[in-house]
Amino acid sequence: ERTDDVNELKKYDIVLTTYSTLAVEEPWEDSPVKKMEWLRIILDEAHNIKNANAQQSRVVCKLKASRRWAVTGTPIQNGSFDLYSLMAFLRFEPFSIKSYWQSLIQRPLGQGNKNGLSRLQVLMATISLRRTKEKSLIGLPAKTVETCYVELSPEERQLYDHMEGEAKGVVQNLINSGSLMRNYSTVLSIILRLRQICDDISLCPPELRSFTTSTSIEDVTGRPELLQ
Structure with missing residues (x-):
């Protein structure tokens, strides 16, 4: 249940919300989630903020927190600039500064400059933890694949x-x-x-x-x- 009281939010160890809810509160300067000093903010499906100009992206990047995590299986969907919003949220300088991102990553990549790709690879290796299918959780049963043919009407x-x-x-x-x-x-x-x-x-x-x-x-x- 939504609240406009910061003290109410402080009662809980974990607060869940949605991107759409945050987007609604973006113009609201007195929004309790924007006033809160969070210990940790975790974005699930973090690629939802890939558009840096979207309301939900702007409000997410304004949130105050000591620690920030972004969880996604597809950090890049449309192009490398999708990553800029994640850098802005993580506040990973200088890549969280748009002019630096464009000069160090975006422009070199667009020009086919290998330095841009090398920087991007080093950046992702530095800040990300990647879990592949080979690193399955302990105790999961073996996967079975069954093909079912369905007759169309x-x-x-x-x-x-x-x-x-x-x-x-x-x-x-x-x-x-x-x-x-x-x-x-x-x-x-x-x-x-x-x-x-x-x-x-x-x-x-x-x-x-x-x-x-x-x-x-x-x-x-x-x-x-x-x-x-």
Whole structure:
């Protein structure tokens, strides 16, 4: 339950909140979570603050704490600049300063300078603890993999086949035009939509079904946002 009383928060050893809740409190200077001097702040799924300009990222970076942890399996999702917000939260200087990040990491990487990559590798090795699949927790049972084949309904099969055929055309057009890598998000969106149809046809919104029957492949290639 949310509170606007700092003294109420001080009663607890652990306080849980969400990024969306923090985002709502970002403009509120009297926010109790911003007033608190926390011992330790742990961000779970820390890649949620990858956009440094987002409200939730700004408020998280303003929180006061003696110790800061960022937990994520995907510190980089869209590009290396995703890491800057994590550096800002961790207050790991000088990389938490935007101008330094751009001059030491971002700009060299963009120019293909090996020094940028070397600095990034050293930085990540210095501040991160990585757990691989080989380092499993003690006592976990052996993993079993079972493939279950599910028959699509006639409606699901019709929609899936139509989308799959059109998707192949979209991807082939991107390959032919040499723009596949520049439109990688479009390909991922196509795959996601096909997976959603396999899960449940209700995950495929009506506007997409209309699109599959009325929009040409050329239109989609030119407007990848239609697949988002």
